[in-house]
Amino acid sequence: MIAARQLQKRFGTLEVLRNVSLDVQPGEVVVVIGPSGSGKSTLLRCLIGLEAPESGEVHIDGQLFIRRDGRDRGPLRRTAEFRRIQRTMGMVFQQFSLFPHLTVRRNIMLAPIRTLAVPEAEARARAERLLAKVGLEDKALEYPDKLSGGQKQRVAIARALALEPKIMLFDEVTSALDPELIHEVLSVMRGLASDGMTMVVVTHEMGFAHKVADKVVFMDGGTVVEEGPPTTIFGGAREPRTRSFIEKVLTHI
Amino acid sequence: MSYEWAWSIVPRAMPALLKGLQLTLFVTVVVIVLGFVLAIFVAAGRLARSPLINKPVAAYIEFFRGTPALVQLVWVYYCLPIVLGIELPSVASIVLALTLNVAAFYGEAIRAGIQAIPRDQSESADILGLSYVDKMRYVIMPQGFRIIIPVVLSQSISLFKDTALVSTLGVADLMYQARVVATETYRPMEILTVAAMIYFVLAFPCTVATRLLELRLARARH
Numbered sequence A: 001m002i003a004a005r006q007l008q009k010r011f012g013t014l015e016v017l018r019n020v021s022l023d024v025q026p027g028e029v030v031v032v033i034g035p036s037g038s039g040k041s042t043l044l045r046c047l048i049g050l051e052a053p054e055s056g057e058v059h060i061d062g063q064l065f066i067r068r069d070g071r072d073r074g075p076l077r078r079t080a081e082f083r084r085i086q087r088t089m090g091m092v093f094q095q096f097s098l099f100p101h102l103t104v105r106r107n108i109m110l111a112p113i114r115t116l117a118v119p120e121a122e123a124r125a126r127a128e129r130l131l132a133k134v135g136l137e138d139k140a141l142e143y144p145d146k147l148s149g150g151q152k153q154r155v156a157i158a159r160a161l162a163l164e165p166k167i168m169l170f171d172e173v174t175s176a177l178d179p180e181l182i183h184e185v186l187s188v189m190r191g192l193a194s195d196g197m198t199m200v201v202v203t204h205e206m207g208f209a210h211k212v213a214d215k216v217v218f219m220d221g222g223t224v225v226e227e228g229p230p231t232t233i234f235g236g237a238r239e240p241r242t243r244s245f246i247e248k249v250l251t252h253i
Numbered sequence B: 001m002s003y004e005w006a007w008s009i010v011p012r013a014m015p016a017l018l019k020g021l022q023l024t025l026f027v028t029v030v031v032i033v034l035g036f037v038l039a040i041f042v043a044a045g046r047l048a049r050s051p052l053i054n055k056p057v058a059a060y061i062e063f064f065r066g067t068p069a070l071v072q073l074v075w076v077y078y079c080l081p082i083v084l085g086i087e088l089p090s091v092a093s094i095v096l097a098l099t100l101n102v103a104a105f106y107g108e109a110i111r112a113g114i115q116a117i118p119r120d121q122s123e124s125a126d127i128l129g130l131s132y133v134d135k136m137r138y139v140i141m142p143q144g145f146r147i148i149i150p151v152v153l154s155q156s157i158s159l160f161k162d163t164a165l166v167s168t169l170g171v172a173d174l175m176y177q178a179r180v181v182a183t184e185t186y187r188p189m190e191i192l193t194v195a196a197m198i199y200f201v202l203a204f205p206c207t208v209a210t211r212l213l214e215l216r217l218a219r220a221r222h
Helices: A040-047 A080-086 A104-116 A120-133 A149-161 A179-194 A206-212 A230-236 A240-252 B007-047 B051-066 B069-084 B090-115 B119-127 B132-169 B174-185 B188-219
Strands: A002-011 A014-024 A029-033 A055-060 A063-069 A089-092 A167-171 A198-202 A215-220 A223-228
Touching (some): A002 A040, A014 A040, A014 A055, A014 A215, A014 A223, A029 A206, A040 A055, A040 A167, A040 A198, A063 A080, A089 A149, A089 B119, A104 A120, A120 A149, A149 A167, A149 A179, A179 A198, A179 A206, A206 A230, A206 A240, A215 A240, A223 A230, A223 A240, A230 A240, B007 B051, B007 B090, B007 B132, B007 B188, B051 B090, B069 B090, B069 B132, B119 B132, B132 B174, B174 B188
Parallel strands (some): A029 A215, A089 A167, A167 A198
Antiparallel strands (some): A002 A055, A055 A063, A215 A223
């Protein structure tokens, strides 16, 4: 479903991604873990085309999405083809990024109406259905700043789902939440995973990684150090760097 | 020595002053509208990625912000006809000069308002598949306007007062009429005081309203 090849990305002199490759099968849940600054978020942003790699390729659902050979500069060109492939992916950010001037329902309806030309009434019905799915059917007419962090994040998930994506990317979506609100977001994500959604999740929630992931990818210093099923990564990682990271985050609990 | 005010002159001066005020208001409104439309293109040009577009637009902005409005008025009025070989009616030429002037200021206000919107808003719109125009229209501008409107309003009030400059070019605005009547009646103290009050009575409520609006926009997000 996703095939990323040899992605290289630098910010100034800092190499953020060094030859990172990633494969995600349809319906698979891949959880990316690693210390801050290891390139996890940049990898996600490259997969969905928010960040332009210096070189490398990204294929989405068998179609070439991004190809750069090191000579290209500047942001990616948003051609019609690029946008068509981009919107087969949904993404949720740490800081929610809801549109503050629109109601919850309008936040969800905007893209179906403007991007897919879905009629107003149908878009509204779709928004109501998605709000029910994330347990917020009573918040349709609220503005985002009236919601708790966990509610905002569930609206953000509903908004991303409104374009019926084949892939969902989650970038540290629980990191800005109060601890007691984390579970409500994770349970929505778990529900999506069991519906068969293809997901790439960057998170520090090791419990989620352990229980929900089909594959765990450990990144450090801009490279994929190790990947494997959660039982292997958490139970008997090959690489010392992986083991020491897992040890640190688990003893912390 | 004390000056003897002769306020009785005022009623006789009012018709001329009000006629001048009409032109002042006409010029102000036309320049605000034209200036704002032009400013949208100025802001877009300033934010354009290509240096072939953003550099000349930046130069235009800096030129009009860095030279006195009076010089711009006089230049467009006297020099432009010679350079281009076209004669503009005097009101048209001051409208042109003032429009170019305020569009530079409005344009910068619009650019600043757009750039104040957090980047994740734009990125969210992008990955939701919105076109550039839809992103601007439904996501960026509605939020940017909360920042832009108070700035544009206060600059428009300045413009209203700055239109007095056109009196130096013989355009019969409020200030020009005041000077004419003052000379005719030998009563400059009374007439210019009344003219100042007319400007103030119109500008001050707008200033207060702008400040209230600014507070409201700052407090409420919707």
